[in-house]
Amino acid sequence: LLPRHDARFSFGQQATLPLHRSQHKITKPQKNQQFGVSLNFIQQQSGQTLPPIVVQTVEYLRKHALDTEGIFRRSASASVIKDVQNKINAGDAVNYAEYDNKHIPAVILKKFLRELPEPILTYDLAEPITRLYGLKEDQLVSEARQMVLEELPEENYQLLKYIITFLGEVTEHSDKNKMGADNLALIFGPNLIWSKGQVSFNLITAVNSFTLVLLNHRDELFPR
Numbered sequence: 771l772l773p774r775h776d777a778r779f780s781f782g783q784q785a786t787l788p789l790h791r792s793q794h795k796i797t798k799p800q801k802n803q804q805f806g807v808s809l810n811f812i813q814q815q816s817g818q819t820l821p822p823i824v825v826q827t828v829e830y831l832r833k834h835a836l837d838t839e840g841i842f843r844r845s846a847s848a849s850v851i852k853d854v855q856n857k858i859n860a861g862d863a864v865n866y867a868e869y870d871n872k873h874i875p876a877v878i879l880k881k882f883l884r885e886l887p888e889p890i891l892t893y894d895l896a897e898p899i900t901r902l903y904g905l906k907e908d909q910l911v912s913e914a915r916q917m918v919l920e921e922l923p924e925e926n927y928q929l930l931k932y933i934i935t936f937l938g939e940v941t942e943h944s945d946k947n948k949m950g951a952d953n954l955a956l957i958f959g960p961n962l963i964w965s966k967g968q969v970s971f972n973l974i975t976a977v978n979s980f981t982l983v984l985l986n987h988r989d990e991l992f993p994r
Contacts (some may be wrong), residue, residue, distance in 0.1 A: 793957050802861030806885045809925040819928055823858050824882060827875045828864075828936050835872040835944040836939065842957050846877045883933075883961040890926050890933075891963035896973055899963065903976035907983075909975055914983050929964070931992040934984050941985065955982035 799807045804823045812821045857864050866875045938956050944950040959981040
């Protein structure tokens with residue numbers, strides 16, 4: 771990857787969440803748990819390449835929420851979200867249609883990513899992604915492609931491809947949902963990677979830019 775590159779600050783852009791999370795005490799997960807456990811654990815328990823709840827949630831959103839204004843930007847009841855998470859972790863069926871609120875599955879998708887023990891883009895890529903900020907578009911795309919194809923574990927690659935592909939579909943309905951690539955990059959960037967320790971403003975700015983590249987060049991960056 772690139773030699774060290776000074777990142778530029780842009781305090782005008784703010785991430786929706788701090789790119790840092792405290793380390794929590796590890797407890798033995800439930801058999802059907804999907805929140806707060808590794809992708810490898812979910813694969814072993816479900817026998818599926820992609821986490822079942824991610825597939826269910828994306829399919830629901832694809833069918834019912836692509837034209838919903840502010841999708842992924844608006845919040846939902848914290849108590850309802852917690853109830854849905856508990857049901858999913860217990861292995862109970864969740865029917866999003868019963869909640870009559872399309873923002874609930876949208877929040878669930880972000881919560882799934884945010885509660886992974888390690889971010890989908892991995893801790894190892896935090897510093898390299900920070901160094902990409904400020905590069906010319908073609909060089910940024912080239913470096914991003916190398917990271918995505920060569921540095922990510924296969925399960926991370928497949929999930930990232932699935933989510934970015936879906937978010938690309940969301941942008942295609944931006945005339946109605948008002949959620950273009952810029953907005954989605956700002957919202958999803960902090961859910962794709964965060965730092966282990968002190969929050970880094972360099973990383974906040976860089977990850978927004980990196981996520982925008984993933985969205986705008988998704989066909990080029992996810993060829994397999």
